[in-house]
Amino acid sequence: MQLEKFTYDNKIVRNFGIATIVWGVIGMLVGLLVAMQLFKPEMNMGNQYTTFGRIRPLHTNAVIFAFVGNAIFMGVYYSLQRLLKARMFSNLLSNIHFWGWQLIIVSAVITLPLGITSSHEYAELEWPIDIAITLIWVVFGINMFGTIIKRRERHLYVAIWFYIATFVTIAVLHIVNSFQLPISFLKSYYVFAGVQDALVQWWYGHNAVAFFLTTPYLGMMYYFLPKMANRPVYSYKLSILHFWSLIFIYIWAGPHHLLYTSLPGWAQSLGVAFSVMLIAPSWGGMINGLLTLRGAWDKVREDVTLKFMVVALTAYGMATFEGPMLSLKQINGIAHFTDWIVAHVHVGALGWNGFLTFGILYWLIPRIYRTALYSKKLASFHFWIGTLGILFYAIPMYWAGFTQGLMWKEFTPEGLLKYANFLTTTLQIIPMHILRAIGGALYLLGAIVMTYNLAKTMLKGKLVANEEAEAMALEKVVAHEDPADKKWHRILERKPMKFMVLSMIVILIGGMVEMMPTFTIESNVPTISSVKPYTPLELEGRDLYIKEGCVNCHSQTIRPFRSETERYGEYSKAGEFVYDHPFLWGSKRTGPDLHRIGGKYSNAWHYNHMLDPTSMSPGSIMPPYPWLITQKLDTTQTVAKIRAMQTLGVPYRENFDAVAQAKLKEQAEAIAADLKQNNIEVKSDREIIALIAYLQRMGTDIKANKTTIPSNQ
Amino acid sequence: MFKQIKDLAGGEFYLIASLLIFMVFFIMVGIYLIKMNKTHIVEMSNLPINEPQPNEYEEV
Numbered sequence: 028m029q030l031e032k033f034t035y036d037n038k039i040v041r042n043f044g045i046a047t048i049v050w051g052v053i054g055m056l057v058g059l060l061v062a063m064q065l066f067k068p069e070m071n072m073g074n075q076y077t078t079f080g081r082i083r084p085l086h087t088n089a090v091i092f093a094f095v096g097n098a099i100f101m102g103v104y105y106s107l108q109r110l111l112k113a114r115m116f117s118n119l120l121s122n123i124h125f126w127g128w129q130l131i132i133v134s135a136v137i138t139l140p141l142g143i144t145s146s147h148e149y150a151e152l153e154w155p156i157d158i159a160i161t162l163i164w165v166v167f168g169i170n171m172f173g174t175i176i177k178r179r180e181r182h183l184y185v186a187i188w189f190y191i192a193t194f195v196t197i198a199v200l201h202i203v204n205s206f207q208l209p210i211s212f213l214k215s216y217y218v219f220a221g222v223q224d225a226l227v228q229w230w231y232g233h234n235a236v237a238f239f240l241t242t243p244y245l246g247m248m249y250y251f252l253p254k255m256a257n258r259p260v261y262s263y264k265l266s267i268l269h270f271w272s273l274i275f276i277y278i279w280a281g282p283h284h285l286l287y288t289s290l291p292g293w294a295q296s297l298g299v300a301f302s303v304m305l306i307a308p309s310w311g312g313m314i315n316g317l318l319t320l321r322g323a324w325d326k327v328r329e330d331v332t333l334k335f336m337v338v339a340l341t342a343y344g345m346a347t348f349e350g351p352m353l354s355l356k357q358i359n360g361i362a363h364f365t366d367w368i369v370a371h372v373h374v375g376a377l378g379w380n381g382f383l384t385f386g387i388l389y390w391l392i393p394r395i396y397r398t399a400l401y402s403k404k405l406a407s408f409h410f411w412i413g414t415l416g417i418l419f420y421a422i423p424m425y426w427a428g429f430t431q432g433l434m435w436k437e438f439t440p441e442g443l444l445k446y447a448n449f450l451t452t453t454l455q456i457i458p459m460h461i462l463r464a465i466g467g468a469l470y471l472l473g474a475i476v477m478t479y480n481l482a483k484t485m486l487k488g489k490l491v492a493n494e495e496a497e498a499m500a501l502e503k504v505v506a507h508e509d510p511a512d513k514k515w516h517r518i519l520e521r522k523p524m525k526f527m528v529l530s531m532i533v534i535l536i537g538g539m540v541e542m543m544p545t546f547t548i549e550s551n552v553p554t555i556s557s558v559k560p561y562t563p564l565e566l567e568g569r570d571l572y573i574k575e576g577c578v579n580c581h582s583q584t585i586r587p588f589r590s591e592t593e594r595y596g597e598y599s600k601a602g603e604f605v606y607d608h609p610f611l612w613g614s615k616r617t618g619p620d621l622h623r624i625g626g627k628y629s630n631a632w633h634y635n636h637m638l639d640p641t642s643m644s645p646g647s648i649m650p651p652y653p654w655l656i657t658q659k660l661d662t663t664q665t666v667a668k669i670r671a672m673q674t675l676g677v678p679y680r681e682n683f684d685a686v687a688q689a690k691l692k693e694q695a696e697a698i699a700a701d702l703k704q705n706n707i708e709v710k711s712d713r714e715i716i717a718l719i720a721y722l723q724r725m726g727t728d729i730k731a732n733k734t735t736i737p738s739n740q
Numbered sequence: 741m742f743k744q745i746k747d748l749a750g751g752e753f754y755l756i757a758s759l760l761i762f763m764v765f766f767i768m769v770g771i772y773l774i775k776m777n778k779t780h781i782v783e784m785s786n787l788p789i790n791e792p793q794p795n796e797y798e799e800v
Contacts, residue, residue, distance in 0.1 A: 259785035
């Protein structure tokens with residue numbers, strides 16, 4: 028054996044670190060903007076590029092994929108090299124990974140405000156960007172596995188298993204959730220429709236939380252926490268048990284996002300059962316982290332990085348206790364669609380992801396710059412203002428969630444809805460939304476102070492771009508020499524590829540059990556003969572609904588509760604969504620559900636409401652959409668869209684594409700003529716006409732009386 | 741609370757089969773853990789803290 032000299036690449040770690048900080052501040056700033064839009068509609072700034080519907084996905088994408096994403100790569104690139112005693116496989120791949128990821132983020136910043144969106148939550152980016160994500164993810168994978176192959180440490184530490192599971196699962200999730208049929212360069216339709224699309228989306232959405240926001244962070248926790256506390260992890264056995272259980276169970280839990288919807292009951296129950304079980308492996312991780320600090324709690328008082336880690340682990344524990352509780356149908360019935368869910372995710376995002384990232388940044392930047400942190404006092408200030416920010420964020424949101432969830436369900440002794448007007452429940456929680464924005468602002472202030480503190484630290488020190496290290500070269504092992512080496516996990520720890528395949532099998536089981544019957548057994552999605560495909564104009568209107576991000580505030584699925592059927596109408600059936608590519612059920616009701624909006628109001632009502640929502644609903648916090656009235660509807664792709672729908676199995680009659688334009692025009696003129704009766708002069712080729720057509724169609728297929736109220740009545 | 745898991749109108753098969761799959765998986769991991777070599781565990785858990793730490797610049 029010979030001692031080899033090599034260097035660790037700190038420059039790439041630094042680059043990802045800076046990107047984490049910059050995108051973090053930007054993402055949080057956009058978050059603060061959307062938070063303020065919910066109590067001050069003027070903050071939508073009167074133009075289409077900054078309305079809530081378009082900006083909210085920008086916030087979620089920025090904090091998840093830009094802030095957390097860059098933080099993951101920072102943590103992985105730092106810890107992987109040291110745990111494997113090897114430099115990253117390729118400098119070129121590292122750089123392609125870094126710049127490619129930043130380009131993807133920039134493309135999101137450009138396309139989302141333009142309304143270029145697929146509408147799948149946390150996967151809004153259109154297909155060319157999806158392909159770019161896949162390529163860059165593969166680059167990351169090659170770089171990681173290349174490093175693993177040329178390692179100088181035989182066994183893979185538990186953190187690396189989490190990184191491998193992250194890599195393989197995100198790849199599977201991203202690819203399956205991106206099955207889209209492109210119509211043009213920046214427009215596509217999802218291959219799956221309705222219930223099936225919903226199942227795929229929430230299988231993805233839930234596991235993006237699991238394998239982007241959780242497993243890589245657990246891996247980072249298992250490396251950085253022992254380093255910070257200078258003691259080994261509490262129980263290595265527990266880490267193995269909780270790793271395998273976590274990745275096995277997590278993948279099943281997606282349907283808890285679809286409780287009481289028209290997803291088959293057995294799939295919902297599977298989601299509930301596995302969500303409840305999920306508390307065990309999640310708490311296994313939290314307990315393992317917190318107990319690593321046994322006998323070192325005195326250090327927590329002194330060391331700000333450990334303070335951040337302790338709050339992060341506590342927030343992780345709280346969020347993962349709450350998740351299973353929210354999956355119980357009785358609790359979900361009140362919490363779903365309310366701010367309770369927003370509070371839940373932000374305990375995870377601000378507490379777990381945010382604080383763990385800050386802790387690592389405060390520990391790592393001084394080390395790669397060979398200096399001490401510029402100011403411990405400022406870091407301590409960041410810790411306290413950040414903690415206060417989380418409390419000011421979460422508590423009002425819980426309050427708002429309980430309040431609104433219960434108000435929606437309250438009946439008078441006479442059996443009528445006590446708050447029949449949805450807006451009453453929205454206005455009730457405005458003070459809570461103001462407090463939430465204050466919480467967010469405090470948290471952001473902390474992040475800005477950190478930026479200053481770390482910038483000063485970087486200026487004070489000097490980056491050790493290539494840190495020197497030495498280790499013994501790895502010798503080839505003949506397995507039968509040592510009987511203990513035959514144990515399968517020890518073999519797995521040495522065979523990363525087999526490890527990857529095994530973890531992939533483990534994560535595939537749950538998804539397959541849930542999806543295959545839903546996709547193949549017809550009785551799971553019963554069809555309804557009166558449900559017909561959308562007309563060309565309605566289809567264009569639906570695409571405008573997607574473009575404006577209406578789904579961010581309005582659901583399209585009525586749950587079978589009396590409080591909902593009284594308020595909105597007949598509950599939603601699986602067969603009603605069979606032509607919905609993509610599904611638009613939504614996950615939050617900032618405004619009322621829209622599934623039965625069709626025929627409820629006149630065309631004129633919708634026209635006036637879109638022009639100025641407060642004219643129809645005084646006090647409404649919905650932003651006005653005047654551009655829909657002035658902008659001409661783009662019908663250049665209508666024919667292509669009809670053809671694409673035909674390809675996806677929507678039963679338009681043969682050669683329907685040839686008459687699509689004429690049909691569109693005919694229906695648009697009828698709506699314009701109806702509006703004229705109410706003295707509304709609008710050209711029939713404007714966007715508003717298509718949107719009205721879609722809104723008036725929604726949920727009417729199973730109604731006996733499908734006529735729309737004339738606008739002059 | 742258990743009604744939603746008990747009454748599935750024909751869907752019980754999925755639930756029972758899934759739980760069985762998990763139980764088998766969990767027991768396998770459990771058996772492996774019990775049989776694990778103790779010295780190897782100590783060696784593995786010390787991996788992150790064994791390498792030298794450049795923290796001499798940190799103020800105490």
